[in-house]
Each structure stands twice: as structure tokens, then as C-alpha cells.
Amino acid sequence: xxxNKIKFDKKIALSFWIIIIALIxxxxxxxxxxxxxxxxxxLSLSIVALGVDLIWGYTGLxxxxxGIFFALGGYCAAMYLxxxxxxxxxxxxxxxxxxxxxxxxxxxxxxxRSPFFTFFAIWIIPALVAGLIGxxxxxxxxxxxxxxxLTQASLLxxxxxxxxxQKLINGTNGxxxxxxxxxxxMVGSESMQRIFFWITAILVIAAxxxxxxxxxxxxxxxxxxxxxxxxxxxxxxxxxxxxKTIIFSIAGGLAGISGALYTVQSGIxxxxxxxxxxxxxxxxxxxxxxxxxxxxxxxxxxxINYAKxxxxxxxxxxxxxxQGGLFILVVTALPEGVLGxxxxxxxxxxxxxxxxxxxxxxxxxxxxxxxxxxxx
Amino acid sequence: xxxxxxxxxxxxxxxxxxxxxALGLAIVFGLMGVINLAHGELMxxxxxxxxVTQLIxxxxxxxxxxxxxIIVSIFLAFIVSGVVGILxxxxxxxxxxxxxxxxxxxxxxxxxxxxxxxxSVPLAYGTGLVxxxxxxxxxxxTFPSKIKESINFKYIKFSSWIFATLTxxxxxxxxSSSVSKLxxxxxxxxxxxxxxxxxGQVEIIGTAFPKTRLMIIVITLISVIAITLFLNQSxxxxxxxxxxxxxxxxxxxxxxxxxxxxxxxxxxxxxxxVAGVAVSxxxxxxxxxxxxxxxxxxxxxxxxxxxxxxxxxxxxxxIGIMTDLIGAGRLLSIWPDMPLPLSNTINFFATTSMAxxxxxxxxxxxxxxxxxxxxxxxxxxxxx
Numbered sequence: 001x002x003x004n005k006i007k008f009d010k011k012i013a014l015s016f017w018i019i020i021i022a023l024i025x026x027x028x029x030x031x032x033x034x035x036x037x038x039x040x041x042x043l044s045l046s047i048v049a050l051g052v053d054l055i056w057g058y059t060g061l062x063x064x065x066x067g068i069f070f071a072l073g074g075y076c077a078a079m080y081l082x083x084x085x086x087x088x089x090x091x092x093x094x095x096x097x098x099x100x101x102x103x104x105x106x107x108x109x110x111x112x113r114s115p116f117f118t119f120f121a122i123w124i125i126p127a128l129v130a131g132l133i134g135x136x137x138x139x140x141x142x143x144x145x146x147x148x149x150l151t152q153a154s155l156l157x158x159x160x161x162x163x164x165x166q167k168l169i170n171g172t173n174g175x176x177x178x179x180x181x182x183x184x185x186m187v188g189s190e191s192m193q194r195i196f197f198w199i200t201a202i203l204v205i206a207a208x209x210x211x212x213x214x215x216x217x218x219x220x221x222x223x224x225x226x227x228x229x230x231x232x233x234x235x236x237x238x239x240x241x242x243x244k245t246i247i248f249s250i251a252g253g254l255a256g257i258s259g260a261l262y263t264v265q266s267g268i269x270x271x272x273x274x275x276x277x278x279x280x281x282x283x284x285x286x287x288x289x290x291x292x293x294x295x296x297x298x299x300x301x302x303x304i305n306y307a308k309x310x311x312x313x314x315x316x317x318x319x320x321x322x323q324g325g326l327f328i329l330v331v332t333a334l335p336e337g338v339l340g341x342x343x344x345x346x347x348x349x350x351x352x353x354x355x356x357x358x359x360x361x362x363x364x365x366x367x368x369x370x371x372x373x374x375x376x
Numbered sequence: 377x378x379x380x381x382x383x384x385x386x387x388x389x390x391x392x393x394x395x396x397x398a399l400g401l402a403i404v405f406g407l408m409g410v411i412n413l414a415h416g417e418l419m420x421x422x423x424x425x426x427x428v429t430q431l432i433x434x435x436x437x438x439x440x441x442x443x444x445x446i447i448v449s450i451f452l453a454f455i456v457s458g459v460v461g462i463l464x465x466x467x468x469x470x471x472x473x474x475x476x477x478x479x480x481x482x483x484x485x486x487x488x489x490x491x492x493x494x495x496s497v498p499l500a501y502g503t504g505l506v507x508x509x510x511x512x513x514x515x516x517x518t519f520p521s522k523i524k525e526s527i528n529f530k531y532i533k534f535s536s537w538i539f540a541t542l543t544x545x546x547x548x549x550x551x552s553s554s555v556s557k558l559x560x561x562x563x564x565x566x567x568x569x570x571x572x573x574x575x576g577q578v579e580i581i582g583t584a585f586p587k588t589r590l591m592i593i594v595i596t597l598i599s600v601i602a603i604t605l606f607l608n609q610s611x612x613x614x615x616x617x618x619x620x621x622x623x624x625x626x627x628x629x630x631x632x633x634x635x636x637x638x639x640x641x642x643x644x645x646x647x648x649x650v651a652g653v654a655v656s657x658x659x660x661x662x663x664x665x666x667x668x669x670x671x672x673x674x675x676x677x678x679x680x681x682x683x684x685x686x687x688x689x690x691x692x693x694x695i696g697i698m699t700d701l702i703g704a705g706r707l708l709s710i711w712p713d714m715p716l717p718l719s720n721t722i723n724f725f726a727t728t729s730m731a732x733x734x735x736x737x738x739x740x741x742x743x744x745x746x747x748x749x750x751x752x753x754x755x756x757x758x759x760x
Contacts, residue, residue: 062477136740140747145411145476149674150740156671157736160729276667280484287481320492327485331478332471 024201028194037265038309039302040197044261046301047207049285050294051251051258056283057291058215059247060227061143065133065151066255067279068158069126073256074269075162076125078175079109080118081264085181096170106168122260123253130252134245143230152276159274174270177263188267200261204298207254211294214250223247284323287330290337299339381583383706384697389589391696392596395689396654397669398676399599400647402688405677407620407640409476410469413483415673416666417490418461418645422453422652423661427566428499431555443571446653450595453649459510460490461645465638473637491663500558504548512540565662574657592654599650603643604685616640679739681749690750695735703731 028036048070055061082094083105089095093105111117137150163172178188185192214220225233226240233240263269272278282301289300304326311319334341341347401415412418429449433442464486472479493502515536516524523532552559570588577584607613618626619636627633655665676695680687700706702725725734743749 056477060477062480136744140743142743142747145409145480146678148477148480149411149671149678150743153671153675153736153739157733160732164727164729276671277488280481283481317492317496320488320495324485324488324492327488328468328482331482331485332468335478 020205024198027201028197033190033193036197037193038306040193040200040265041262042302042305043197043200043204044258044265045282045285045305046204046298047258047261048255048282049289049297049301050207050211051254052282053286053291053294053297054211054214054223054254055247055251057286057293057297058220058227059223059244060230061244061248062145062148062283063151063248063251064148064276064279064283065155065158066251066282067274067276068133068155069130069252069255070259070262070279071158071162071269071271071273072126072129073122073259074263074273075169075175075259076112076118076121076256077260078177078263078269079169080112080115081177081180081182081187082175083109083113084115085179094175096173096175097167100167102167123256126256126259127249127253130255131245131249134248134252135241138241138244138248152279155274155276155279159271162271162274172271174268174272176268178267187264193265196261196265200265203257203261207257208294208298211254214247215294219243281323284327284330286337288326288334288337290339290341290343293337293339293343296337296339300337381581383700383704385583385585385589386704387697387700388593388693389696390699391693392593393651393654393658394669394672394676394696395692396592396596396599396647397651398673398680398688398692399603399685400644400651401673402677402680402682402685403603403647404641404644406682406684407616408469408473408637409682410473410641411476411480411483411674412469412644413480413670414464414487414490415483415645415648416668416670417487418457418648418666419652419655419669420494420661420663420666421460421490422457422649423568423656423665424494424499424502424566424652425449425453425456425649426568426653426656427661428503428551428558430568431557432551435554443573446571446574446591446657450650450653453653454646455510455649456506457649457652458642458646459506459513461648462513462638462642463509464645465641469641470634470637487666494663495563496561498552498559498561500552500555501548503551503558504544504546506544507547508540508544510540511543512537515540563663565660567660568656570657588657592657595650595654599647600685600689603647606643607685612636612639675736675739679742679749681751684749684751687749687751698735698738699728699731702726702734703728 027039031039048066051069052063052066055063079094086092086094089098091097091103093102097103097105112121133151133154137147142150162169165171169175178186180187182192215223222233222238222243225236225238226243230240259269259273262273285300285304286297287300288304289298290296308319308323311322330337336344397415397419400418401412404410404412404415426446426449429445429452432438433445433448438445464483468482468486469479472482497505516529516533519532523529526532570591574587574591577586578590579585605613607617615626615631615636616639618629618631619633619640623633626636651669652666655661655669659665672695676688676692679695680689680691702722704726725731
């Protein structure tokens with residue numbers, strides 16, 4: 001596969017960065033609050049998409065359960081906010097506990113009184129859960145579709161668990177954050193949302209650099225090796241289990257951060273974040289953007305969600321058709337995604353088809369044919 | 377004793393729904409290694425077929441036969457889901473053999489489209505569409521081989537598609553004009569009422585069993601027996617088994633793997649339709665009805681091992697019985713004076729959703745010891 005074949009020129013890269021930074025600084029003044037909030041949410045979703053790209057695009061593990069880690073991050077953040085702004089409620093615990101007759105904060109929420117603990121919990125807890133699930137699955141060499149099914153099943157388990165536990169986490173209703181206070185300000189207020197937008201934008205860039213650093217060098221090579229031929233990696237003396245577990249928990253941690261950012265910007269975290277469709281949607285962002293291209297994951301997440309909100313506003317019924325069509329189209333016609341297509345031979349092939357460019361006289365089909373050999 | 381029987385029956389009832397739903401999935405997955413996420417939606421189509429059949433049987437002409445509509449709908453559901461499945465195989469899945477993850481995503485896309493289709497297209501015209509697909513796909517295959525081999529066959533095929541479209545539109549508008557409930561699109565759930573002979577309960581050894589549950593068990597039993605006979609006794613069954621074991625070798629020996637794929641996928645999808653009939657007897661039918669079962673079906677397939685019907689049967693009954701034991705907290709009533717911490721734990725898990733949590737945990741623990749399920753495929757491969 002020809003990933004990252006074309007390197008951007010330095011000048012292009014520089015102007016690209018200047019535009020991005022200018023846009024980020026200017027966005028709060030240009031966009032109305034509602035759109036800014038949407039953009040912030042979609043940017044935070046692009047962090048979870050980066051994680052999906054790391055495990056699926058680079059390592060070949062299709063996880064349909066990223067919603068678990070996303071929601072866990074969200075719950076951590078939301079619970080901290082609820083606890084810190086619960087001083088006027090009875091027993092100094094969040095309001096909803098009173099509805100179910102709980103008088104004492106459940107023990108596992110105790111540490112969330114501390115902002116430092118929460119700051120780390122948001123990404124460490126999802127990463128640990130991901131690592132545990134991943135280790136148990138990878139250890140048995142369960143992979144491919146089995147892995148996908150198991151992650152989906154564990155997603156459903158978490159969903160059922162969170163849905164059913166009113167006394168611990170307010171069950172179906174979820175935790176609201178928009179009326180809570182952070183540093184003396186309402187989280188749902190305009191100025192806080194602007195700050196959250198900037199934090200999100202910075203974290204997206206940071207996550208992008210982090211992901212780039214992860215896939216660079218030998219570690220990244222092993223990941224790609226696992227994707228393309230896992231037995232060979234094992235026979236060469238590496239233990240794929242360790243690498244898969246590490247990358248899966250990295251993706252989990254990214255999902256946690258993403259979930260926390262999404263929660264504070266959307267104002268609520270609920271078990272709805274753990275539904276099956278949402279987790280599969282994450283995969284389609286990456287697939288459309290271009291798997292194996294980190295930028296593609298970010299762009300895919302932002303643009304597809306933006307398209308979703310636009311289409312849903314105009315024609316609510318048609319989004320499902322479009323989304324379904326996207327899934328089919330992207331796997332049958334555009335397996336490398338839009339960015340992969342642009343970076344690969346896509347534009348040249350298109351021009352050739354219209355006779356605008358001369359055909360090259362080599363055998364590019366050699367590389368393509370390899371795919372069919374994987375049949376058995 | 378009575379309690380045990382009751383529990384066993386409930387478990388078998390839950391398990392038989394799972395089994396009939398997972399049967400098609402297991403066959404398709406076993407043969408092609410294809411994960412069909414649209415399987416739940418094929419079930420949904422089966423359930424809607426039952427609903428449509430029921431309404432059509434309320435028409436004055438068919439009223440005398442109303443009580444038998446459920447039997448008819450089993451066959452119709454098999455055909456409807458089977459046809460949609462074959463179309464799916466012919467258009468999308470065939471292109472994606474060898475890349476199971478891509479198939480998974482594509483079938484998810486199909487499932488979204490099917491869900492929205494049921495919501496926004498009147499069922500009457502949906503029926504019409506299925507009828508045109510049925511005619512368009514099967515009419516050309518019934519022609520004598522002399523016509524099939526002629527050079528003009530593609531024109532004949534084309535005209536048969538036109539004929540199919542016309543028939544579909546005609547039936548669609550006929551149904552929509554005669555059954556008003558089917559002429560409007562609606563996202564609301566619909567209800568299938570069982571015919572009078574299926575309502576009520578039967579008493580066996582002092583315990584009352586609802587007849588619908590018994591009916592589901594019977595449907596499952598017949599499906600399992602039929603599919604076992606088909607796979608083990610018929611020529612195509614043998615070919616299917618051959619392709620399951622070694623696709624390339626079978627291809628070399630002259631088995632048309634293409635046809636085998638179509639037949640397998642058609643049968644697997646058709647079984648999903650039959651499962652849909654069973655599901656429609658249990659509760660209301662909506663666009664999301666299949667989604668509730670699909671993960672459970674996958675668990676059955678994973679637990680049972682790929683390409684093994686016995687494993688599928690055992691796994692679904694095992695999961696069914698465990699669901700009932702845990703979800704209804706039956707262990708407590710069997711052993712009332714157990715120590716407090718244990719009984720607290722059992723109470724904690726004694727809801728439908730928490731039972732799922734428990735069962736999944738048990739499955740993961742089980743897979744730690746037997747990663748390839750109850751009955752793994754034999755062979756010495758690096759990859760399986």
C-alpha cells in the first residue's frame with residue numbers, strides 16, 4: 001500500500017499550519033455560538049477517530065467498541081463536575097443520588113473529588129480498561145472479525161450495565177454537565193464553551209502529533225507489520241500481543257479524552273454514547289477520511305459529522321440512507337478513503353480515464369493482486 | 377421439579393429464538409467467513425413479512441384461511457429475506473470476499489439502509505419491490521438451457537426484468553389500495569397477533585406453557601432438522617460442505633463456488649427471515665427489532681465454533697438457559713438459604729440487562745480456555 005507517499009513540501013506545510021491556527025483563533029468570532037459548539041464537538045470526535053485510525057488503519061484491528069472508552073472518559077469528567085458543584089445539595093453529593101435514596105457517594109467516586117485525579121482518570125481509566133479487554137482478547141490470538149464481534153459485545157455489556165445502574169451513575173438519564181460549575185463559571189456558558197473549543201483544538205493538534213510519533217519508527221513499523229502479516233511478525237521474534245495491547249490502550253486513552261471533551265461541550269454524558277451505531281460510525285469517519293492517514297481521520301470525523309448535522313437539519317429521513325450508502329461506497333469503491341485516494345494514484349487514474357494524462361507503462365496491478373491471495 | 381422444568385422450558389424458549397436467528401448466521405459465517413451485520417435487518421424483514429401476510433389474510437377473499445397465515449408467512453419470510461440476501465450477495469458481498477472487515481462495514485451500511493427503508497417506504501410498495509426482485513432474479517433461471525445459451529439471452533433477461541418491475545408496481549399498488557394500513561409509511565412499531573389456535577397455554581406435567589413459545593420451539597426444531605438434512609443429504613449440501621472445508625480445492629474439482637455462495641447466502645438469509653417470524657410472535661415489530669438479537673447471535677456463533685451446527689445448537693441453548701437462570705434469579709429459589717453475599721450478588725445480576733453482562737463475562741472467561749469455541753475446526757493452519 002502506498003501510504004503517505006507524497007510528502008508535503010515544507011512551504012505548503014507551513015502555510016497549512018498558519019491557516020489552521022488562524023482559523024482556530026478566529027473561529028469563535030466568525031461562527032455563531034451554536035455552530036462553534038458543533039465544531040468543537042466534532043473536533044473532539046476527531047480525537048477518538050485518531051485512535052480508531054491507530055488501531056484499525058495501522059494495526060488492522062477493527063474495534064466496534066470504542067464507545068466504551070469514549071463514554072468512560074465522559075463519565076469521569078461529568079462526575080467530577082457534578083461533585084464539585086454539589087455543595088448546595090443534601091449530603092454534598094450530586095442531586096440525582098437523592099432520587100434513588102443514596103446518601104453517601106459510592107466509594108469509587110470518592111477520588112473524583114480531586115481535580116488532579118480526574119485529570120488523569122479521564123485518559124488512564126479508559127486506557128486501562130482497553131488494555132485489559134485487549135489483553136484478554138489478544139492473548140488467545142482472537143483477531144479479525146472475532147475481535148470486532150467481541151468488542152461489539154463488550155460495548156453492549158457496558159451499555160447494559162450503565163443503563164441499569166441508577167444508584168451509581170444515574171442510569172439512562174446520564175450525567176448533565178451544562179449547569180455545573182468549573183472555576184466559578186457555568187460549564188454551559190458561552191465564555192466557557194469558547195475556552196473548551198480552544199482546548200479541544202489544541203488537544204486535537206497534540207493528539208495528532210502524538211499519533212504521528214507513535215506510528216513513526218520501529219513501533220509503527222511493527223504495527224503495520226501486524227496489520228499486513230501477523231504470523232510473520234511473530235516468527236520474526238516479536239510478540240504481537242504486547243504491541244496490540246499497547247496500541248489498543250492508547251486508542252482507548254484517546255477515546256477517553258475525546259469523550260470528556262465531547263461531554264463538556266454537549267452538556268451531557270449518557271449510555272447513548274455506548275450504543276452500537278455510534279461506535280461503528282467512528283469507523284466510517286476514518287474509512288471515509290482515509291485509513292492509515294492520520295489527517296484523514298481528523299478531517300473525516302469533522303466533515304462527516306458536519307454533513308450529518310446539515311443533512312439532518314434539512315432532510316431528517318435521508319441521513320440514514322446517505323450514511324448506509326457511504327459505508328457501502330467507501331469499502332467497495334474507495335477502500336483507502338478520500339485522503340488515501342488523493343495521496344495515492346487516485347487523481348492520476350482519474351485523469352487517465354478521461355485521457356488527460358498518459359498511462360504509465362508498468363505493472364501497478366502487481367500490488368493490487370496481492371489482496372486476493374489473502375483469501376485463505 | 378416443577379421449578380426446574382419451568383426454568384428449563386424458559387431457557388429452551390430463549391435459546392430457540394437465539395438458535396433460529398443464529399443458524400443462518402452460523403452457516404454464512406462458517407462457509408464464507410463473512411460477518412453479516414445486516415442479519416438482524418433480514419430478521420426484521422421476516423417479521424414485517426409476517427405482519428403484511430397477516431393483514432393480507434384479513435382481506436375478504438382469504439379470510440377463511442386466516443388461521444393458517446402464520447404457516448404461510450414462515451415460507452414467505454424465508455423467500456423474502458432469502459431474495460434480499462441473494463441480492464446483497466450478488467451486488468456487494470461478492471466483491472469483498474477475502475476482506476471480512478470490509479464486508480462487516482458494508483453490511484452495516486446495508487442494515488442502515490434497510491432500517492430506513494422500512495421507515496420511509498410504505499410496506500405495500502416494499503412488498504411490490506420484493507416481488508419484482510424475486511421475479512427478476514429467478515425468472516431467467518427457469519428458462520430452458522437452450523434459451524439460456526442463446527446469444528440474445530441478455531435481452532430476454534432484460535425484458536424479464538421489465539416484466540418483473542411491472543408486476544411489482546402492480547402488486548404494490550393493488551395491496552396499497554386494498555389494505556389501507558400498508559399504504560402509508562410509518563416508523564411506528566406494529567403488532568402481529570397470533571391466530572386463535574396459538575393463543576393461550578398448554579399444560580404439560582402440571583406446568584403451563586404459552587403456545588407461542590411452543591410454536592417457536594417447533595419452528596426452530598423444524599429449521600434445524602431441515603438444514604441438517606439439506607447439508608448432509610443433498611448434493612448441494614455436500615458441495616456447500618466441501619467449499620466450507622476447502623474453497624480452492626473444491627473450485628478445482630469443478631464445484632461452482634459462485635453458485636454455492638449464492639445458495640448458502642440465500643439459505644442463511646432465509647433462515648433469518650424465519651427467525652423474524654418467531655420474533656414477531658414475541659413482541660411488537662419495529663425497524664430496530666433485529667438489532668436486539670444480532671449481538672446475541674454473534675455470541676452463539678463465537679461460542680459454538682465456526683462451521684459446526686451442533687456447536688451452534690448447544691451454545692444457543694446454553695446461553696438461553698443461563699440467561700433464564702441468572703436473569704430471573706432462579707438460583708435463589710432453588711437454593712433459598714444461601715449465604716448473604718452470594719445471594720446479594722445473584723440479586724444484583726437478576727435483571728435482563730445485568731444477566732447479559734454476566735453472560736458475556738462468562739463467555740469471555742470461556743474463550744480464555746477455548747479460544748475457538750466449543751467445537752473448533754480441525755486443521756493445522758497458522759491463520760484460521
